[in-house]
Amino acid sequence: MLLALSVIATQIATIIRVLLRPHRDPASRISWVAVVLAVPVVGVIGYLLMGETSIGRRRAARVRLALEALPPPVSDPAPDVPPRYEQLFHAGRSISGYPPVGGNTARLAEDSNAAIVGLVADIDAATDHVHVLFYIWLDDGNGLRVVEALRRAARRGVACRAMVDDIGSRALVRSPHWAAMEGDGVRLARALRVGFPLLRPLQGRIDLRDHRKIVVIDNRITWCGSQNCADPEFRVKPRFAPWVDTMMRLEGPIALQNQHLFASDWMSWGGDDISALLRDACEGSGEGFAAQVIASGPTERNSAMPEIFQTLIYAARRELVVTTPYYVPNGPLQAALCAAGHRGVATTLVVPARNDNWAVAAASRSYYADLLAAGVRLLEYPLGLLHAKTLTLDGEVTLIGSANMDRRSFDLNYENNILLQDPATTAAVRARQEAYIAASREVTREEVAAWPAWRRLWNNTVAVVSPLL
Structure with a gap:
């Protein structure tokens, strides 16, 4: 009793x-x-x-102290953003505090391997510092190319700092390559260390992770996108390969905002004080475009990332194209996409045909019927795991970065994205999206309506449970 x-x-x-x-x-x-x-x-x-999204009081205090120690990045005068898009950048600034900055240029890498080639070339050309942060960094071909580039740079006197998530990159941390980087003078840090697994949950949720992908070189070049530091064959999950990613190389004042974000993580998780780098100005191109870093995470404003997605979706007037590997939206985000279709916006959502996460695959498909009924064009990409996280609207605005459209990115992960307004750069991203669309199979209302009852029951049951995860 x-x-x-x-x-x-x-x-x-x-x-x-x-x-x-x-x-x-x-x-x-x-x-x-x-x-x-x-x-x-x-x-x-x-x-x-x-059930709760706390990283622990001590960790939260360290994050707060790191942010307080950092001066805001030097910003150019406000760029000339068309009035119809000003609200988008206002929303982004309300989350991370970064204003839009002008004078930026960008180039989209052709594919994952080309991104690593370009990144290594930038590291080899660095003269002052190289800062690298990846959620997953494998000791495979591409991973070791970046390792060796950092070792070369450190040996010639460039200040190199490399940071990884303690779970996502545990294989590299345990490998001899991690120690070899340190031996050559690369300063290293591990975000959100697990420590003793049985005690970690008592100090904060163990699966809150640093999912960011940030590279900053000499305060003027930055890389942003969905790609981890690994081969597209992604040997830890080879049966879903290749991983299909989108990475963008940006040059201009936007690099200083990514520097600020890197510094906040670096100084939170045991790195040295690099706040002095944020006092350097980066001159932009007079012909460059407006861009803004949008960061989110468990210690940022609640529901920041879905709010940005919804803001962008509701701003679309003619066309909206989204690619994401993990589509498990909250109610307002699903409603926003359906509303876009209902109001006549040409709305397209592209997801992988085969997902490496069975629960996400099932939950995602529970939303198909309502999306299709609203007029959303829905496609499944069959040539590997489509890992690109991109959103374009009306041929002028792009959001690219690490955040997925699922609860893990909304509430549990530290994420980084860049919002930009530029027709030429958006056209390049839109062309990449179109290549994904051309290779994909379109899902029809008739097909979904013909699914057997057991399949609909499974998908809907997993979706009901998804708020627990």
Whole structure:
């Protein structure tokens, strides 16, 4: 009897915590309450381990102190942004504090291997510093090309700093190449260290990760996109290969904003103070375009990333094209895409035909029927795992970066993206999207309507559970 009362009291206390926890959407609250009531012990333990998005008080304090120590990046005068797009950059600034800066230029890498070739060339040409941050960095062909480039740069006196996520890049950290970089003078850091796995959950959720991909060279060049530092064959999940990514090389004042973001992570997770670099101005091109870094994460404003996606989707008037590997939206984001289709915007969503995450694959397909009914063109890419995270609207605005359209990117990961307004650069991204579309198979309303009941039941069940993850 005493044990039963203890379980009931624990259930009640956990449910109260679920209901009082700030920044939680109603669907997630309902799901957790149902689980705690249905399976009391498992539900309570599950909530304590996976139900909250806290990195821990000490870590949060370190992030706050690092940001307070950093001066804002030097900004050029406000660029000439068309009035119809000013609201987009206002929304971005409200999240990360970075204003749009003008005078930027960009080049889209042809493919994943070409991106590494270009990155290595930039490292080899660096004269002052090279800063690199990747979620996943493998000790494969492309990964070691970057390792060797950093070692060469460090040996010739360039200040090199390399940072990885402690889980995503654990294989490299444990390899001799990590120590070899340090031996040649590359300064190293690991974001969100796990430590002893059994104790880590007591200090903050273990699966909150640094998913960013940032490269900054000499305060004037930066790389941004979806690509991890690895071969497209991605040997850790070879049966889904190749990984199909999009990377962009940008030059101009936008590099200083990515520098600020790198510095905040670097100084949060044990790196030296590099705030002095942010006091250097980077002159832009008079013919360049407006761009802005948009960062999100567990210590940033809640729901920042889905808010940006929704803002961009509602701003589209003629055309909207989205590529994402993981489409598990919250309610408002799904509604925004459907609304775009309903109001006559030519809306296209491209996702992988085969996903490396079975739960995401099932949950994604639960949204197909409503998207197709709204007039959204839906395609599945069959030639590997389409990992590119891109959004273009009306042929003039592009969002590119690391964030997916799923809860992990919305609430659990540190992400980095760049928003830019430029018809020429957007045309290049749009051409890449069109190449994905041309290789894809279109999903029809008739096809989805013909799915057997067991398949719809499976997809919808996984989608119902997704707010717990």
